[in-house]
Amino acid sequence: MSFDKRIYNFAPGPATLPEEVLKAAGQDILLWQGLGAGVMEVSHRSSAFMNCYQDALQNIIDLMKIPSNYKVLFLQGGGIGQNAAIPMNLMGLAKSGPQADFIVSGVWTQKSVAEASKYGLARIAATSKEQQFHCVPDRATWDLSQDSAYVHICANETVGGVEFAQTPDVGVIPLVADISSNIMSREINVSRYGVLFAGAQKNIAPAGLTIVIVREDLIGHAASITPTIWDWKIQAANDSMINTPTTFAIYMAGEVFKWLKKQGGISAIEKINQQKADVIYGVLDQSSLYEARVHRDSRSRMNVTFYLRDETLNEAFLAQASQAGMIGLKGHKSVGGMRASLYNAMPLAGAQCLAELMREFERRA
Amino acid sequence: MSFDKRIYNFAPGPATLPEEVLKAAGQDILLWQGLGAGVMEVSHRSSAFMNCYQDALQNIIDLMKIPSNYKVLFLQGGGIGQNAAIPMNLMGLAKSGPQADFIVSGVWTQKSVAEASKYGLARIAATSKEQQFHCVPDRATWDLSQDSAYVHICANETVGGVEFAQTPDVGVIPLVADISSNIMSREINVSRYGVLFAGAQKNIAPAGLTIVIVREDLIGHAASITPTIWDWKIQAANDSMINTPTTFAIYMAGEVFKWLKKQGGISAIEKINQQKADVIYGVLDQSSLYEARVHRDSRSRMNVTFYLRDETLNEAFLAQASQAGMIGLKGHKSVGGMRASLYNAMPLAGAQCLAELMREFERRA
Numbered sequence A, B: 001m002s003f004d005k006r007i008y009n010f011a012p013g014p015a016t017l018p019e020e021v022l023k024a025a026g027q028d029i030l031l032w033q034g035l036g037a038g039v040m041e042v043s044h045r046s047s048a049f050m051n052c053y054q055d056a057l058q059n060i061i062d063l064m065k066i067p068s069n070y071k072v073l074f075l076q077g078g079g080i081g082q083n084a085a086i087p088m089n090l091m092g093l094a095k096s097g098p099q100a101d102f103i104v105s106g107v108w109t110q111k112s113v114a115e116a117s118k119y120g121l122a123r124i125a126a127t128s129k130e131q132q133f134h135c136v137p138d139r140a141t142w143d144l145s146q147d148s149a150y151v152h153i154c155a156n157e158t159v160g161g162v163e164f165a166q167t168p169d170v171g172v173i174p175l176v177a178d179i180s181s182n183i184m185s186r187e188i189n190v191s192r193y194g195v196l197f198a199g200a201q202k203n204i205a206p207a208g209l210t211i212v213i214v215r216e217d218l219i220g221h222a223a224s225i226t227p228t229i230w231d232w233k234i235q236a237a238n239d240s241m242i243n244t245p246t247t248f249a250i251y252m253a254g255e256v257f258k259w260l261k262k263q264g265g266i267s268a269i270e271k272i273n274q275q276k277a278d279v280i281y282g283v284l285d286q287s288s289l290y291e292a293r294v295h296r297d298s299r300s301r302m303n304v305t306f307y308l309r310d311e312t313l314n315e316a317f318l319a320q321a322s323q324a325g326m327i328g329l330k331g332h333k334s335v336g337g338m339r340a341s342l343y344n345a346m347p348l349a350g351a352q353c354l355a356e357l358m359r360e361f362e363r364r365a
Helices: A019-028 A048-066 A076-092 A108-118 A230-235 A247-262 A267-285 A312-324 A349-364 B019-028 B049-062 B078-093 B108-117 B232-237 B247-262 B263-287 B310-323 B348-364
Strands: A070-075 A101-103 A121-127 A151-155 A175-180 A195-199 A210-215 A303-308 A337-339 B070-075 B099-104 B121-127 B151-154 B174-176 B195-199 B210-215 B303-308 B338-341
Touching: A019 A247, A019 A349, A019 B019, A048 A070, A048 A247, A048 A267, A070 A076, A070 A121, A076 A101, A076 A108, A076 A175, A076 A195, A076 A210, A101 A108, A108 A121, A108 A151, A108 A175, A108 B263, A247 A267, A247 B247, A267 B210, A303 A312, A312 A337, A312 A349, B019 B247, B049 B070, B049 B121, B049 B247, B049 B263, B070 B078, B070 B232, B078 B108, B078 B174, B078 B195, B078 B210, B099 B108, B108 B121, B108 B151, B108 B174, B174 B338, B210 B232, B247 B263, B263 B303, B263 B348, B303 B310, B310 B338
Parallel strands: A101 A121, A101 A151, A151 A175, A175 A195, B099 B121, B099 B151, B151 B174, B174 B195
Antiparallel strands: A070 A210, A195 A210, A303 A337, B070 B210, B195 B210, B303 B338
16 A cells, blocks of 8 residues: 555554644754754754743643643653663662562563663562453552652553553652653643653654653652763753753654644543544444453553454454555554554544444454 | 755754755655655554665665674664763673773763763773863873773764874774764774764764664673663664664664765765865964864864954854854854864855855954
8 A cells, every 4th residue: 555645543653743743844854943954953052942942841841730849851762761760760769778669560561670670679569460461450459668769650551552540549659650652641640740751752752752750859869870861860950951852853742742732732632532542442342343351441542452353354454444544553563453542643533434444344244 | 044045054963964855854754655654653663664774774884884793773862871881881891890991082082981980990091181182192192901891982072173083003902982973974994993883963863863883792791780772782683673763863864874875975975074174174274363273183074173363253253154154153162162063964065155254254354
């Protein structure tokens, strides 16, 4: 298949971005703000870029209602980078040696545990492995330690399609959440968290930008082995520019933030995101062909995973989707099946188009 | 000043990129290769992106004549990130405890020493500090240790405008070189080096991509605290995709590599780079207004630094340059003065235009 116009891209990340943002970027990379140069060619120290950075910063603060005692950092290295950076920055807070608690709800938190183990004791305080990671671990089963510096969760497991319905209560221990795949997709109370972090390549920007939102009292405790580019204290004191930042990705994030404000902000996009998810889960719940394995109370609104009960039909399903202008639906290789990623830039019409194809495919099967 | 067409951008990085590459990218970010999506929106696992990655990889191997016993990695975190990653990956090779030698020729190698000190003994084997970093340290003064895992140099100091004229001989000790600001600007014999690394934001691509070229026998010695995204062995075994790579920057790098091949490759661009530098240094050497402080045998062809002897004229010089369509000429704040960065994408006409302005400014001064 070859397409000469934009189609519906359900890829899990890098992922679809708002068309109007891409169109403007297509101009700005050649000539930006009357500078006689493109946006990715100007110095990060220039007033033009610093204004762009400050606008992006203010817009994320506005959109997420980030309290004034938090810092927002624009870093590099993705979520897997922060899997190392977080224990480096925080584990020293534990009084009886470096230690943190992990709530394991899928492959991403498994990776987080493995990485954190390089820097201290990564305790698995709860896991849904016995439930094949089809749910978040029941809060009643969490065995939290008062000796841990923080509790790490993945708010939305992109591979499994498992999302926390609410922010869990962990008392006074700082809650650290990987929100790579649901940042800005729903309203959250930032003050309930110690640290929020996200790779930008799903809801915000091209790959390469990592956003870290950290409460000020958690800054300044980095271990001596922490690389400078990940030392939150140093980056917070230097506008995240102790190294050359990913200027183009920050520009793109800023444009996406403006776009999101025009859509009515996070509360408005959250309603649409719920509608999109409802449309797909609605098909799954009425189907005998498809199977949704994730427990209802843990269903992700960003990554809807499902299986064809007859897996020999997988290729035909994907081929028909592609013919109908829908790509990126193949599930992660580690779990198979299908996955429809419904990030902010996916319109409701895209989800409806997919639902229609799913029903039609089932009728003909 | 506001410009509605492209002008000459002498910024040190992020820096000017080839106009034809930017124009094509402006299209590709909306629709790429008939996929119905833009280049930064498709999965790094897609065949389209994997082909793009493989092409970029082959083209850098061809252009730099990289021997088959080297791996090329596309990472994140910039040169300052590798300042941490390199000691993490290599210092363990030293038999009597983690240790490496550093040849300090400016602010970048000073940063490298400070960062490496977190992971072992960072020995200053030579420094040109007493020469105000206006030259590379004389090879005869280098006090190399046989107990060091490697020798670290910065092939071109972007801030000072100090470049190694030749690859120094360090015997059997692996030579590690930061080539962030002169990668692909001149032919080098890769086999003389153990590791070459570069942030891409000067000669290659937008900020966010870090290229590491490492000899295979130097892979596999990472300390246990090495973050996964910087573990060369893991990244080499995973096409640099153990985390989501900076897909758009890799695409851009690949397009710049193709552009460079069309220009005749590195040997051809090196001749032009020499001409560009000669044009500016020629003005400096005949001037009583301007002063070139870098010693002749250490003059950078990428970053020509100079001073107006009467520094009260600085603002007037920059203003006239801007009026004539030339930006990015202000020197780094730590050293002051002026700096003309003449990376591959700066045409000879740009250097000639600057030389003309410099002469004209001197005539009128």
